[in-house]
Amino acid sequence: MDLALGNRMKNKALAQFVSKILGRQGLRIEKMFTMSGGAIQENWKMDLRSSEGEGLSIVLRTDAKTKIPGSLSKNQEYKFLSMAWQAGVKIAEPLCLCEDLSIIGKPFILLEYLPGTTDFDKIRELNIGEKLGYELGVELAKIHTIKPQYTQNIESLSSKELTCQKIKSYKVFFDGRDQVSLPAEWAMQWCLSRLQGMTTSVVTLTHGDFRTANYLATPNGLSGLLDWEFSGWGDPYSDLGWFCAKCWRYGMEDTPAGGVSTRASFYRGYDSVSGKEVDEERVLFWEVMSLLRWLVIAIQQGDRNFIGGEKDLELGLTGLVRPLEIERMLLELTSPSSWASFEVVESTRA
Helix, strand or coil, X not given: CCHHHHHHHHHHHHHHXXXXXXXXXXXXXXXXXECCCCCCEEEEEEEEECCCCCEEEEEEEEECCCCCCCCCCHHHHHHHHHHHHHCCXXXXXXXXXXXXXXXXXXXXXXXXXXXXXXXXXXXXXXXXXXXXXXXXXXXXXXXXXXXXXXXXXXXXCCHHHXXXXXXXXXXXXXXXXXXXXXXXXXXXXXXXXXXHCCCCCCCEEECCCCCCCCEEXXXXXXXXXXXXXXXXXXXXXXXXXXXXXXXXXXXXXXXXXXXXXXXXXXXXXXXXXXXXXXXXXXXXXXXXXXXXXXXHHHHHHHHHHHCCCCCCHHHHHHHHHHHHHHHHHHHHHCCHHHHHHHHHHHXXXX
């Protein structure tokens, strides 16, 4: 089949599918293009027009050419998106899940189109950092109000057990590679030591990639949270630590909450919904855990280029450059003095 003809047939099938989902007959696709971001997923904006001349836009979200371990299937992601939408979290409304491969050749999700930018520099230029930080804290706390159902086979595991499993999975990952990462080994031991004296958190839904670039902002504030392909059940502090981790501040140390606001504004927004004051020691623990996780992901992104055959300069550079930066950050947070102070506290408790 001629490639152009094949694309036209796909567009026709997609337009018919969208028309059915939206209950609007005669929709045609005027323009369809990839949106910025989406290193692991593809997000396509579809500009549609009805037979009456009315225009509208929606988003099609599907997998990129290759995936990395931990990235959800579209079916799983849609379920978590639906939970968040029903809980009143500020996200694009999930319109439908399509697993019919005859439409575009792979599963996809249709979402409401929201205005705003994900670009870090443009968000900084909006000068709404403290307001935005507060709003992000509010929405994150809403996510953490969602608890697993008994049918989801997660209620028997504590947050500490789930965290320990994460650390073990990182160890398995590094043990399976030819090159040893001594900073990663050091940091994993630091986390295991800290974990022993930590209280257990209630297991909740976690976004899994809550950071700047994964939300939309306008001059009026937060428009919506994006990119749920790593969502799941776990310790809610994992999201707090991920957002505040140094790797996601983009060099803006004066605004450690996502590089856009102070911790105080972010925590205040979170507290307003959770009703409990954020434990900064737990956030620190999860900042270290976040760096370990980002180190694993950065290496996996490089593998997509060097091993998986997805020839992409950005993926290749991520695998080459980011690990060195992350290892340095890990060593900064887990200095010998931090071990000593923790051991003193632990011995006192004993």
